[in-house]
Amino acid sequence: MKQRWSTAVGVVFTVAGLLHFVRxxxxxxxxxxxxxxxxxxxxxxxxxxxxGGLGLLHPRTRRWAGWCLIVTLVAVFPANVHMALRAERYPQFPPAALWARLPFxxxxxxxxxxxxxx
Structure with a gap:
């Protein structure tokens, strides 16, 4: 039961990562x-x-995988800022949503x- 959180987060990041290759x-x-x-x-x-997502699924690799995901999240943050600053390039998203995304x-x-x- 305790590992549900790491499983959920691991699956979310694995699917998100796969989307980088699909689209x-x-x-x-x-x-x-x-x-x-x-x-x-x-x-x-x-x-x-x-x-990182797969690593979160296994107790032996969970800590290392988590740190790698945190570094990745920090590394991609400039792309999120870029989107918010250039909202006109992304008409499919309301500008407020792009700014609200940053603290997420x-x-x-x-x-x-x-x-x-x-």
């Missing part, structure tokens, strides 16, 4: 223009999310932190 263009479109090799960075962050990175980090403790 890489979606993730490329939110990256700051000055970043080179955007497709490769999308794949790298997707791979990190998959590895802390919620995601807290979820990973809790999963590490399972």
């Amino acid at each position: 890489p263009g979606t993730y490329e479109s939110i990256m700051p223009d000055q970043l080179p090799v955007q497709r490769e960075l999308v794949y790298a962050s997707g791979a990190a999310e998959i590895a 990175q802390l919620v995601f980090i807290a979820a990973v932190w809790r999963a590490m403790r399972d």
Whole structure:
């Protein structure tokens, strides 16, 4: 019962990571223009999310995987800021939602932190 949190968070990150490979263009479109090799960075962050998500499922790798996911969440934060600052490029999202998304990175980090403790 106690491991439900780490399982839920692990599955969410694994699925999110897989989406980086299924729809890489979606993730490329939110990256700051000055970043080179955007497709490769999308794949790298997707791979990190998959590895971290799967790692949360196993007690022996949970702590390491959690730290890797936290680093990944911090690393992709500039893309979220980029979206909020350039809301006109993303008409499918209300600007307020893009700004509201920023503090949710802390919620995601807290979820990973809790999963590490399972």
